[in-house]
Amino acid sequence: MSPARSASVAVLGATGLVGREMIRRLERRGFPIGRLLPLASRRDGRSVRYSGESIPVEAATPERLADVDLVLSSAGGEVSRALLPDAAARGAICVDNTSAFRLRPDVPLVVPEVNGHRLDGLRIGGEGAIVANPNCSTIQLVLAVAPLHERATVRRIVVSTYQSISGAGARAVESFREASRDHLDDASADSGSDALAFDVRPDIGGVAADGDSVEERKMILETPKILDAEVAVDATCVRVPVVRGHAESVWIETAEPLSPEEARATLSRAPGVRLADGGSGAVTPRGVEGTDPVHVGRIRGSRVAGRALQLWVVADNLLKGAALNAVQIAERIVGVAPEGREIDVATERCVG
Ligand SMILES: NC(=O)c1ccc[n+]([C@@H]2O[C@H](COP(=O)([O-])OP(=O)(O)OC[C@H]3O[C@@H](n4cnc5c(N)ncnc54)[C@H](OP(=O)(O)O)[C@@H]3O)[C@@H](O)[C@H]2O)c1
Structure with missing residues (x-):
């Protein structure tokens, strides 16, 4: 791990939901930034606030990325595919929030608390590289399941x-x-099914010929890449009319016995995880909005199989599901969150 030094950082997609959170997290966590470069689709007078300053948003071009140390990217897969390989070839470390590179064998797919060792050897001023941030639903799933996998070997996840x-x-x-406003005014108003007012959709990203949706495919393939190639995953991904925060009902089968009490004790010590009411709590997306950890509650046994547990897992998709995880990856690479340190969930600063 290299010692911390100030990095020049480009945030690609700086005006989007994830990009704005990345800039806020960089500032709140005191990331050592020498120069911040907010980039979006065009330069049109917009700016972002950082450290009391107003910094103009510029158009993302290969030239703008030519001399940056670090690129935090959240401008869609097409933009990442067009810009990141070149930036990495010029020596930048690129942390990508899109699905463009996640499954490439040469690209680490990282949740720092779970497989942060995949970042070993990466440093600012060394060789450039692309590191992938997993899908938001995958991140919260693996963060909750990894400690249980270590304790009792998880074989199957539904x-x-x-x-x-x-x-x-x-x-x-x-x-x-x-x-939603239209529908409240007039329940017969047709706002199009994509708008999701008062409805749920089980086909996020579209359903492929094999029956899985694009979003489900991400969870099915990314989870074993991060956790263990032997873990099998079935997923049903559903968009619900909630503005922020993802929830998951998770069923796991383990090779070794693991009681709900043992699972609670294990998760109570797990970095980045917070037990909701000691594991019995019905935590909700609105209840965890703006918080860093992955919250786990409703930990129960199963009637379907002997060595199985049920969990309810909730997290802020824009934070641990995207911006926070990307910033944590960057912190490890720059050297401000060395191995073994945890983020204090109350102060959101590194401790220990
Ligand atoms: N939202 C989540 O919970 C989440 C979680 C994990 C991963 N992700 C991934 O992160 C990415 C961004 O998500 P988001 O929710 O932040 O989307 P968003 O709110 O729609 O923001 C998209 C950002 O990309 C920029 N952009 C669009 N086209 C561009 C182009 N041709 N060149 C440069 N910049 C361009 C936009 O700039 P303008 O303002 O100029 O259009 C905006 O800053 C997506 O790939 C998404 O899959 C999102």
Whole structure:
């Protein structure tokens, strides 16, 4: 791990939901930034606030990324594919929030508390690289399941998600709010099924010929890459009319016995996890909005299989599901959150 030094940081997608949170987290966590470069689709007079300053947003081009140390990217897969390989070839470390590179064998897919060792050897001023941030639903799933896997070897996971609208970006949130108002005024108003007012959708990203949706495919393939290639996953991903925060109903089967009490004790010590009311709590997306940890409650046994547990897992998709995880990756690379340190969930600062 290299010692911390100030980095020049480009935030690609700086005006979006994830980009704005990344800039806030960089500032709140005291990330050592020498120069911040907020980038979006165009330069049109917009600016972002950082450290008491107003910094103009510029158009993202290969030239703008030519001399930055670190790129935090959340401008969609197409933009990442167009810009990041070149930036990495020029020596930048690129932390990508999109699905563009997640499954490439040469690209680490990282949740720092789970497989942060995949970042070993990466440093500012060394060789450039692309590091992928997992899908938001995958991040909260693996953070809750990894400590149980370490304790009792998880073999199978069945997960159903309840994913908020903000997972689909700023425009989706706007359409949802508008459609909800229209629907309250006139229940027969047709706002289009995509707007999700008073409805749920089980086909996020579209359903492929094999029957899985694009979002489900991400969880099914990303989870074993992070956790263990032997873990099998079935997923049903559902968009629900909630603005922010994803919830998951998770069923796991383990090779060794693991009681709900043992699972609670294990998760109570797990970094980045907070037990809701000692594991019995019905935590909700609105209840955890703006918080860093992944919250786990409703820990129960199973009637379907002997060595199985049920969990309820909730997190802020824009924070641990995206911006916070990306910033934590950057912290490890720059050297401000060394191995073994945890983030204090109350102060959101590194401790220990
Ligand atoms: N939202 C989540 O919970 C979440 C979680 C994990 C991963 N992600 C991923 O993160 C990415 C961004 O998500 P988001 O929710 O922040 O979306 P968003 O609110 O729609 O923001 C998109 C951002 O990308 C920029 N952008 C769009 N086209 C561009 C282009 N051609 N060149 C440069 N910048 C461009 C936009 O800039 P303008 O303002 O100029 O249009 C905006 O800053 C997506 O790939 C998403 O899958 C999102």
